[in-house]
Amino acid sequence: MSVKPTAALAKSRKSGAPETVGDAKRVAVIGAGAMGLGIARSLKRAGLDVAGYDPSPAAKTALIESGIESAASAAAAGADADVLVIAVVDAEQTRSALLGPAGAAGAMKPEGVVIASATVAPDAARALAREVEALGRAYLDAPISGGAAKSATGELIVMASGKPEAFDRARPVLEAMAATVYELGGEAGIGSSFKLINQLLAGVHIAAACEAIAFAKRLGLDLETVYKVVTSSAGNSWMFENRTPHVLAGDYRPLSAVAIFTKDLGIASDVGRASNFPLPMAATALQMFLMTAAAGMGRDDDASVARLFAQIAGLELPAARREH
Amino acid sequence: MSVKPTAALAKSRKSGAPETVGDAKRVAVIGAGAMGLGIARSLKRAGLDVAGYDPSPAAKTALIESGIESAASAAAAGADADVLVIAVVDAEQTRSALLGPAGAAGAMKPEGVVIASATVAPDAARALAREVEALGRAYLDAPISGGAAKSATGELIVMASGKPEAFDRARPVLEAMAATVYELGGEAGIGSSFKLINQLLAGVHIAAACEAIAFAKRLGLDLETVYKVVTSSAGNSWMFENRTPHVLAGDYRPLSAVAIFTKDLGIASDVGRASNFPLPMAATALQMFLMTAAAGMGRDDDASVARLFAQIAGLELPAARREH
Numbered sequence: 001m002s003v004k005p006t007a008a009l010a011k012s013r014k015s016g017a018p019e020t021v022g023d024a025k026r027v028a029v030i031g032a033g034a035m036g037l038g039i040a041r042s043l044k045r046a047g048l049d050v051a052g053y054d055p056s057p058a059a060k061t062a063l064i065e066s067g068i069e070s071a072a073s074a075a076a077a078g079a080d081a082d083v084l085v086i087a088v089v090d091a092e093q094t095r096s097a098l099l100g101p102a103g104a105a106g107a108m109k110p111e112g113v114v115i116a117s118a119t120v121a122p123d124a125a126r127a128l129a130r131e132v133e134a135l136g137r138a139y140l141d142a143p144i145s146g147g148a149a150k151s152a153t154g155e156l157i158v159m160a161s162g163k164p165e166a167f168d169r170a171r172p173v174l175e176a177m178a179a180t181v182y183e184l185g186g187e188a189g190i191g192s193s194f195k196l197i198n199q200l201l202a203g204v205h206i207a208a209a210c211e212a213i214a215f216a217k218r219l220g221l222d223l224e225t226v227y228k229v230v231t232s233s234a235g236n237s238w239m240f241e242n243r244t245p246h247v248l249a250g251d252y253r254p255l256s257a258v259a260i261f262t263k264d265l266g267i268a269s270d271v272g273r274a275s276n277f278p279l280p281m282a283a284t285a286l287q288m289f290l291m292t293a294a295a296g297m298g299r300d301d302d303a304s305v306a307r308l309f310a311q312i313a314g315l316e317l318p319a320a321r322r323e324h
Numbered sequence: 325m326s327v328k329p330t331a332a333l334a335k336s337r338k339s340g341a342p343e344t345v346g347d348a349k350r351v352a353v354i355g356a357g358a359m360g361l362g363i364a365r366s367l368k369r370a371g372l373d374v375a376g377y378d379p380s381p382a383a384k385t386a387l388i389e390s391g392i393e394s395a396a397s398a399a400a401a402g403a404d405a406d407v408l409v410i411a412v413v414d415a416e417q418t419r420s421a422l423l424g425p426a427g428a429a430g431a432m433k434p435e436g437v438v439i440a441s442a443t444v445a446p447d448a449a450r451a452l453a454r455e456v457e458a459l460g461r462a463y464l465d466a467p468i469s470g471g472a473a474k475s476a477t478g479e480l481i482v483m484a485s486g487k488p489e490a491f492d493r494a495r496p497v498l499e500a501m502a503a504t505v506y507e508l509g510g511e512a513g514i515g516s517s518f519k520l521i522n523q524l525l526a527g528v529h530i531a532a533a534c535e536a537i538a539f540a541k542r543l544g545l546d547l548e549t550v551y552k553v554v555t556s557s558a559g560n561s562w563m564f565e566n567r568t569p570h571v572l573a574g575d576y577r578p579l580s581a582v583a584i585f586t587k588d589l590g591i592a593s594d595v596g597r598a599s600n601f602p603l604p605m606a607a608t609a610l611q612m613f614l615m616t617a618a619a620g621m622g623r624d625d626d627a628s629v630a631r632l633f634a635q636i637a638g639l640e641l642p643a644a645r646r647e648h
Contacts, residue, residue, distance in 0.1 A: 122543065145557055157557055182553055193543040194553055197536050201559030204532040208605045212525050215592075218601045219446065219517040229506055229518055233469055233481055235525030237561035277542045277637055281532045284608040313601055 025049065027173055028077040028084040030097040030104060032059040032070075035117070035144065036087030038151030039177045040068050043085075045154065046176035053077035053104075078104025083113050083173045087144075090263065091120040091128070098132060105132050113138040113170045117158070119199060121267050122189040123274070129162070129188030138166035141188035143195035144178070147256055155179035159198070161190035196271060199264040200282045205239035206261065206302050207285035212240075213247050214309035217317060223248055246303040250320040258305070259298045261289045349373065351497055352401040352408040354421040354428060356383040356394075359441070359468065360411030362475030363501045364392050367409075369478065370500035377401035377421075377428075402428025407437050407497045411468075414587065415444040415452070422456060429456050437462040437494045441482075443523060445591050446513040447598070453486070453512030462490035465512035467519035468502070471580055479503035483522070485514035520595060523588040524606045529563035530585065530626050531609035536564070537571050538633030541641060547572055570627040574644040582629070583622045585613040 025048055029040040032054035040052045040063065051069040053076065054060060063070040071077035074097045078084050084104055086094050094116055098105040105114065114132055116125070116139060129139035142160035150156050156178040160167070167174075167183055174181045184190045212235075216226045227248060231241050246252060265286035272279040288305050295311065297304040310317045349372055353364040356378035364376045364387065375393040377400065378384060387394040395401035398421045402408050408428055410418050418440055422429040429438065438456055440449070440463060453463035466484035474480050480502040484491070491498075491507055498505045508514045536559075540550045551572060555565050570576060589610035596603040612629050619635065621628040634641045 159553060180556070184549065184553075190545070193540070193545055194550065196543070197540045197545070197550060198554055198557050198559035200539065201532055201536050201554060201561070201564065204605070205529065205559070205561055208525055208528040208532075211603055211605045212521050215524065215596070215601055215603060216517070216521045218599055219520070219595075221514070221517055221521070225508065226518065226521060229483060229508075230522055230525060232504070233483075233522050234562050234566070235522035235529070237525070237529055237564075238558050240525065240561075242558070271543075272539070275542055277539055278633075279535055279539060280608050280612060281528070281535045281605070284604050288604060309602075 025082040025172055026080055026109075027051075028053065028071070028074075028081040028104060028108075029087060030054075030074050030077060030084065031087035031093070032056075032063050033087070034148035035151045036085070037062050037066070038148060038153075039085055039087055039156075041066050041152065042154030043173060043176050044068055046172070048173065048176060051077045051081075073102040074098075074100075074104040075102045075107045078107045081108045081112055083115060083170050084108055085115045085173065085177070086117055088118050090118055091124040094118050094120065094128060098128065105135050105137055108137055110136055111138075111169065113140060113166045115140050115142045115160075115170055115173065117142050117144045119143050119195050119264050119267065120192055121271050122192045122196065123271075125192040126187075126189040138163060138169070139188055140166050140170055141191035142174075143191055145195070145198060149255075150179070151177075158182065159184060159191045159194040161185040161187060163187075196264075196268055199261075200268045200279070202239055203261045203265045203268075203289065204281045204285045205237040206243055207288040207305055209237065209240040209243055210247070210288070210303060210305035210309060213244055214306050214313065214315060214317070217310075217315045218313060223318070243301075243303040246301050247306045248318055250318040252297070252301040252304050252307065252320075254299060254301045256302050257299050258289055258292050258302050261302055262286065262293050262298070265289060349406040349496055350404055350433075351375075352377065352395070352398075352405040352428060352432075353411060354378075354398050354401060354408065355411035355413075355417070356380075356387050357411070358472035359475045360409070361386050361390070362472060362477075363409055363411055363480075365390050365476065366478030367497060367500050368392055370496070372497065372500060375401045375405075397426040398422075398424075398428040399426045399431045402431040402436075405432045405436055407439060407494050408432055409439045409497065409501070410441055412442050414442055415448040418442050418444065418452060422452065429459050429461050432461055434460055435462075435493065437464060437490045439464045439466045439484075439494055439497065441466050441468045443467050443519050443588050443591065444516055445595050446516045446520065447595075449516040450511075450513040462487060462493070463512055464490050464494055465515035466498075467515055469519070469522060473579075474503070475501075482506065483508060483515045483518040485509040485511060487511075520588075520592055523585075524592045524603070526563055527585045527589045527592075527613065528605045528609045529561040530567055531612040531629055533561065533564040533567055534571070534612075534627060534629035534633060537568055538630050538637065538639060538641070541634075541639045542637060547642070567625075567627040570625050571630045572642055574642040576621070576625040576628050576631065576644075578623060578625045580626050581623050582613050582616050582626050585626055586610070586617050586622070589613060
């Protein structure tokens with residue numbers, strides 16, 4: 001297992017000069033939501049020949065407005081593609097896009113490579129890889145991290161596993177969408193396992209940040225000062241530093257929604273049970289996200305767990321400013 | 325509430341030239357364990373006139389070997405002290421050292437200032453402050469963070485509250501022991517509340533780090549690679565970055581013991597119940613530390629929560645190298 005962060009593209013981005021690829025590969029992007037649209041735009045900016053597909057009319061419009069071909073089906077987008085990026089929500093959508101009635105896998109060039117970026121259980125990634133490989137195409141188990149902002153700038157983190165030759169063929173695409181590509185092993189399932197560990201920690205840390213900032217309010221502390229002290233102390237986490245400002249601004253517009261973590265911690269819970277492994281911290285965090293979703297905030301920002309505490313305990317957390 | 329990080333001393337430390345204080349204040353340090361001994365040495369290095377007290381023979385020897393006066397009682401150490409640093413474990417020991425039969429508070433100079441650094445409940449800090457002030461001395465509610473290493477180098481973080489004039493009189497001592505002194509408010513209880521929030525997060529993050537690294541082992545991942553990927557991703561925390569290497573090295577010699585977190589998350593649990601506030605993440609983490617202590621690892625490093633998972637699930641985490 002080797003870690004090979006690919007920094008080359010991040011560099012070319014900074015210089016402002018998009019790097020064009022000699023043989024202008026044909027690339028399909030399935031799913032043009034917050035992540036997929038950013039990826040499609042990044043690939044186009046890098047000079048690749050991009051077609052997108054998303055069943056939503058709004059997403060179709062967004063593709064067209066970005067000057068990207070909006071195909072009529074996953075199969076149409078994937079026709080003769082060298083590389084196909086799947087930017088959908090879960091394993092079921094991934095399966096449908098690749099292997100369903102109008103699925104794209106069989107339409108790709110014979111040496112085509114699938115980059116499957118949804119967060120799925122490792123077993124699901126292995127099953128998908130087997131089926132795609134049975135059709136003669138290659139599969140990279142390649143979950144992504146970084147959110148819509150890093151997707152838009154082509155600076156995602158990709159945690160990927162798959163055959164070395166698949167990495168070689170997909171590299172121009174990976175480099176156009178990511179600042180860092182971790183090559184984590186030679187078979188599907190490993191990338192998804194890494195993503196699962198990362199999501200477990202991320203979810204626990206968000207729930208903890210929300211619990212701590214709400215408790216600080218109960219204790220009568222100045223929350224801006226709590227933020228300053230914690231972020232310079234041993235209690236800090238990437239998520240505390242990133243999400244607490246949403247609470248301080250009273251801004252719960254979804255940069256990443258509660259529903260992402262009911263899904264991803266749900267996968268962790270499933271995998272834990274399937275492998276007979278207890279995950280008490282992840283299980284508690286999952287319950288906090290479920291309570292927040294049940295209270296009507298599932299589509300709001302995941303920092304809404306703090307609002308759940310405020311509702312329960314009658315706290316006044318900062319309110320949104322008018323201009324929001 | 326203002327945050328005033330005091331960076332002056334950190335600078336003088338780095339230049340290698342300890343800053344001597346003009347009027348060589350008399351300072352007592354009660355408790356000469358991992359934290360207190362480092363504080364006493366830092367104060368002496370800064371040119372202060374230091375007396376220490378600890379009932380343990382080993383600690384007495386350590387004081388003497390550091391060229392620091394080892395007093396026969398807290399009262400003897402505190403006699404005519406300008407400033408007294410309490411570096412004991414909890415509120416009960418703090419009370420005993422200050423206000424017990426051979427307590428130090430009444431022996432100090434009339435304008436003496438107590439720097440109380442144990443992690444205690446905010447109510448306990450308020451009660452101690454009232455009693456010390458009733459004896460005419462000033463009280464800074466001043467929990468510390470940074471561990472034995474930062475204590476030894478005089479680079480602790482102090483989260484303090486108390487009267488401005490008490491801060492003024494204690495400043496040479498605070499600057500000699502700390503890289504950063506947060507002045508968080510004008511009365512006792514605020515410093516302890518900040519420490520409580522920090523410990524809640526720190527404890528949750530250690531439990532989560534141990535759960536995640538053990539789960540990664542169950543999933544068959546290379547743990548060194550997990551460490552590299554997580555520490556550069558959104559799943560990172562200060563504690564994951566700091567404690568996971570103990571697991572990777574199989575080294576559970578206590579830099580900070582499991583018992584610290586059964587204590588500190590116990591305080592969080594008490595304060596939560598007293599203020600009618602649910603703390604599900606902290607409660608779950610507390611149970612993980614209690615299980616680890618119950619399994620015989622209470623005095624080992626707090627990363628031992630990972631060993632608990634390994635015991636339960638039959639995992640082989642890295643073993644210690646022989647030279648340990």
